[in-house]
Amino acid sequence: MAGSLNFLPDDRYNAFITTCREAPFGDGALAGVAVAVKDNISTAGIQTTCGSRILEGYIPPYDAHVVELLRREGAAIVGKTNMDEFGMGSTTETSAFGPTRNPVDTERVPGGSSGGSAAAVAAGLVPMALGTDTGGSTRCPAAFCGIVGLKPTYGRVSRYGLVAYANSLEQIGPMARTVEDASRLMSVIAKYDPRDSTMLDRPYDHQPSADIAGLRIGIPEEYFGEGVDPRVAETVRDAIGVLDNLGADTVPVSIPGMQYALAAYYVICTGEASSNLARFDGVRYGPAVDTRKTWHEAYQELRQANFGTEVRRRVMLGTFALSAGYAGRYYAKAQVARRNIRQDFERALRDADVIAGPTMPTVAFRLGEKTDPLSLYLADILTAPANLAGIPAISVPCGRVDGLPVGLQLMGRQFEDERVVDAAFAYEQEVRR
């Protein structure tokens, strides 16, 4: 029965940018369930900032497709969660609204960019939340906060209403404490929307199954090599051992294109971002431009003042990568690298049904620990390849190192999101017993 939910969370982790004290809900599969939505997903009547000053006060006049679907299934949208500004970061520290803290250890970052959603779920403020994943942004915070995060196959969930960071890479994905809840939320949001031309009509309607006998699990050496904390690698190997005991078979696979993955990823995402973010000029929404200046000057000053350092850095990188005389050297080469990685995964996924490895090379960083952008970019090394390949990938908690959560990442073939969900579910059921 329809009604409204009072939502007055003790938000000590700064998980939310906006909360809705009275959240209306209706009937359906998620009747009355409190769902938090990342603040880069448009919500009619609710401020949507992308964690940026430049969109402060922007109230979208329309709902994203996934939000329409949530409302249709009765969910109560209780708030908009904190995030790295425009999704650009892996710690939620680049938000203009202050960092989110990790509920497991408040001196640690929750990961990012969907850190607010992960913290809200991990702290028990909501049972499930929507995140978005451009290069690992649902899986990284899920791993760091000890919850489940899924990046669906590219083209499985409508991006209509998702404020674009890197269109060709990103997907909206479910985050929850259990695989079952993540799958439930996925069943609601993965429905065809003709407004997203990059989408295929492949709805997700799946009840997770723990029967994985005979499942071939590919183990790529590249996911356990240099830069990966050996204790994290060990924890993940143990988790794969659990799957092995459940009747799965492990096979070695290789993704040789991995060595160019991060470079390709950063050229593509910054290139697309430089174009996507150009529209934030203070003419139609956000802080208003100074009309006493020439428009060139006014745009420049507004963008300088209202974009954070990391956003400006990536916009400039992307502008450079697409500019005349350099596009061939950067953007075109990145596309080649991307194609190679996609082919590597296709090849590996002929020998294996899913590929397993750590979600993140380390456990959660301390707040303020990562100041050098390059070392932060390196943290995406294990997650970004799935975005380049467009394949589904899930992170499920698989133990702890130094008391901090570790995520097991499972990747699958395009449009076989069900299979990675089942593998994660089988693991989760086994270790819960």
Next chain:
Amino acid sequence: MKTIVGLEIHVQLATATKLFCGCSTDYRDDEPNTHCCPVCLGLPGALPRLNRKAVEYGLRVAKALDMEVLEESEFARKNYFYPDLPKAYQVTQYDKPLAVAGTVEIEDDEGHEKIVRITRVHLEEDPGRLVHVSGGSKYSLVDYNRSGIPLLEIVTEPDMRSPQEARRFLNKLRTILEYLGVFDGDREGSLRVDANISLEGSVRVEVKNISSYRGVEKALTFEVTRQKNLLRRGQTVTRETRHFMEGRGITTSSRSKEEEHDYRYFPEPDLRPLRVAGWVAEIDLPELPVARKNRFMVQYGISLNHARTLTGDPKLADFYEEVAHLDPALAATWVADILLGELNYRNMSIAAVPPGRIAELLGLLKSETITDAAGVQVLREMLDACAAGRPCEMPAMIVKRENLGKTMGDDFTATVQAVIAANPQAVEDYRNGKSGALNFLVGQVMKETRGRADPRELGRIVSESIDIGEV
């Protein structure tokens, strides 16, 4: 010195909805910003959804111009900041356009047929429109009604050799587009042209911002003169972009840095590549101007000039075919020579004229119930009524009311006598063998009888009257 001209023409395709959203394209009489949605406003998160009709229209043009449609074409983003561009990029096509390599046949300055090669056609979205507030205001207003209207950009090779050829090319192109039903030239601002012009051996100048057919010839003529004068004075032509000031008929240099763009094109990630070459076979083209002109000459036996005029506008050609059955030659003369002139004089469209009435008028002329002169009078009465929004009377009624029916010569005897009596000098001249004098006298009688008499018959009566010496 040879003149070399190439054109880039942007035409608004006459689809019902915009290129990437469902907003109506019929905005011209409406308030600003009333034909907008998240997509054409470029709101964060909105995504483009390609209008299938716009693609079909583009392919119709490609087929009509005999072009090669690419197996895979692609949309790209053209990035630049401008307040009328809500996303700060225009979705257009760059290195993979819809179609390449076509032709249009025109007449050159000597009246010979020549080919203008078409380099490419591609689809793109129109930006919004800046409205400058009068009175030295410090801001401008933006109207996004136009934002997202589908444009077809048509690029020619530098195959035209004079401003007049460029104008003829544009007229021809417009006719083809109208025949194809993809373009409405009556809509204000529906066609915009950038022209490249150079004198042989000199550099190329781009003239932007030409928004009418006549403007193209004017702008290019101005440029030819300007460039020739420069060279004559021993100066050089600068390679630059110039703007056409429609009102003053001149071009001015736009030495702004803003013109030096690096557009940072890259494939639009929100749209899939377009694979539509297979659609071309499904397209049924209507009869195009050249074919129709040839058919008119054969089927109706009319002159090349009449056929060319009548097929120059598909609506006019349709009109002619509706009234031609009674007497094709008579109809051609009346529609192409008389009716068209009367319409131009009144700035009226052929669409406002009921063909049934014109057919009736042709019937009266064919049966010699009225004279040509009376026919013109009847036609003017009808057109004046149409122009004023009054119902168009039957020609037979007008003839009756105004007493314009043709009368036999004998009924004019009195008038003839009076005219002969009043013009003794002309009579004298006629007797002395000056044939012009007879025409003068007949004209006087025609004037007195308001055109009801057949001039040939009157000529006979007047000359007989003088010859038998009744005077």
